[in-house]
Amino acid sequence: MLSVEMYPGLTHQRMGDCFYRGERVCTFPSACDMAAKALPQRLLPPPAIPNNPAAKSPTSEVKVELENAHLWKQFSSVGTEMIITKKGRRMFPGLRLKLSGLNPSLRYILLLDIVPLDNARYRFQGGGWQAVGGAEAKLPDRVFIHPDSPATGAHWQSRTVSFHCAKLTNNTLDSQGHIILHSLHRYQPRVHLIEARDVLRWGGAQRSFVFPETQFLTVTAYQNNKITELKINSNPFAKGFREDGMNSKKQRDARLKRKVSVVADTLDIANCDACDSAELRAATSSADLQALALASLPRLPDGPPCGFGADGASYRDTLVQEHPLDLGQDFMASQISDIGISMADGMQDARGTYTSTFSTTSCSSFPSAPLPQSSFSTLPVRDSSDASIPQPIDYPSILTSSPALPSSSSSTPSLHQTSFTFPTPPPSNSSSPQSLLSSTSSPCDDTYHTIPEAEDSSFPAPPSACPPGLQAEPFPNSSVDQCAPAWIHPSVLNPDPATAQHLHNYGHPQAAALPCSHGAPPASFAFPAVPPHMQNLSFPNVSPASAHHALHLPNLSHQAQGSSLAASFPPSSFTHPSSSSLPHPHSSFQPPSCLAVSSAPSVPPTAHHQNLRNPSTSSYPPVEMAAISQFNPAAPYRPERVLHHPSLLPQLDPSLPSSTPPPALYPAFPSYPLRLCQDPHTSLSIPFRHLYRQHQHGHAHPQAPYLDMSSRAVF
DNA sequence: TCCACTAACACGTTTGAATTGA
């Protein structure tokens, strides 16, 4: 029986847990509770309205079906292999999901990440995969943000959600935002559903779904011929390699023979040996060659029609209703027109334990690879109150004039919040990207139940929820490839003028770095790329009056100073879901990442670029804090963005049995602090603007946005 | 010598622009 696992890791990582989980035992309650208590009542969401269907909790009955589960099972029965290339390779089969149980009016963000299943490296031997060594070093965790995100629940439920745009690469220095994986390793894709409003708190109603049949082994060349056959028979792009295609082995052999024949002819002509030449030509006549080639070819099985089986696996989310989700939905809905994303809560700091009834299908054909059942039983979730990391991180906010922005005012001056403002999506059809295929899902045949995470945190603390420094990794702007945008990874710690200059040299003069308080927690935000009066925004005690539904930014008049900013936002004809008042980040919380913002192009590059690199733990290029040119309406649209942040979720299999695979060459993958990668393309007028468009022009195969979740350590 | 990886290749698909006709 197939099963699905939910990874409520994010729920442990957000501040909202502390604020709104009235019954939750906060392991580190002091700062959390204190902050909550200090929060003005005005900022607290009102209690849920009972019997209000509109306030349907997103945690109830959320179900995700793997639409092409049948195809996945076919591959899994053989041992799914995924080609990874330097330039990035799509997954096939792709993840095609059907979502249900969502609140139609709320907006959600859908993420895909791929986590290693174990600490082993594999080799194809004797017709099967054998673990032959330890896994290689942890790679940057990147999350693929579905291009439609954020979209309403109605949108997600109205069509099949496909992650076909996600690309896998083995290029550890990839700047295209592809998901970086090691070759010859086993991985498990995971899908995460996050309420857009909860991104403000980054956590909360997030749910994760795992489909065991989608685990795969990465290769640079197919090892198992059966997989090759399945791919050729299933993937439309490989149609040419089918038996009846012009690129089939038969045809290729024929071409090769003809080529040899031509060469032989040439040689014969040169040698004036007409007899031999004619004999050769006769021997290599197409009919004979084709017959010969056909005889050598195995009969390809009749695979499913390219595509996507109707057999679907059903996954029912049984996550216990989370308190924050019940609160203030109507309240927020009435107050916000733009979705703000706050990473301030630190996606990765929650650590906890939960159990799951996860059970995997037995279709996996990886002989020596431990199945994930056991490893799914407990998943490390970082504790949001992990006090081992003393330095809070500043979270710059994206300035907006939108009056509908949820109040992110912090009642704690030392708290800093990063907010993304989702621009209002285009009217009507904007929420229905045409690239998405209509649903062809069939009734699910598999249902997966999961148990909500335990409240207690039993997992060891990660090496550091907020490493000494975040890497600064420049992302050269690939101006040509519209589908593969490069992103500058924002660095949030350790302001480094050199880094700033470096970033500037990459053509991002507006790149902004935000002090992420790696040292002493600053009491104010710095907005290097915004006008001076905006660059340092403190969040003193928020008065109810100041608790405007928009982000309250002292020294900033949203109406006056942000007039130009407001112009950059598209008009809203979209019914925005509710957005909660933003609880300010936990003061003792260790938000692992920072967000950099940029303002109008006219703003001089006053970036305080910060070099976040952690030289002791990372071998990756430095990540640089870049700017989101959110206020440049004239700039060309870039459909993708890459966000780097620490491990959004716990490792899939942290408790892998050590006996089966050889000992890992490296320690278990730790969680990594959140880093938001700014769009290096100054053309992006508004953060997440791309999320509302599926294609921009030409032959667009937009690589959807990513989250790079790590400034990973290299051991 | 083996193995993993890469780039080039050919073929098919996808997509949008250009063209044509009503």
Added chain:
DNA sequence: ATCAATTCAAACGTGTTAGTGG
């Protein structure tokens, strides 16, 4: 002039294969 249907070309996706390097 407008719109829809058709055609075309470029870009992309795919597996194969020869070559390279450790």
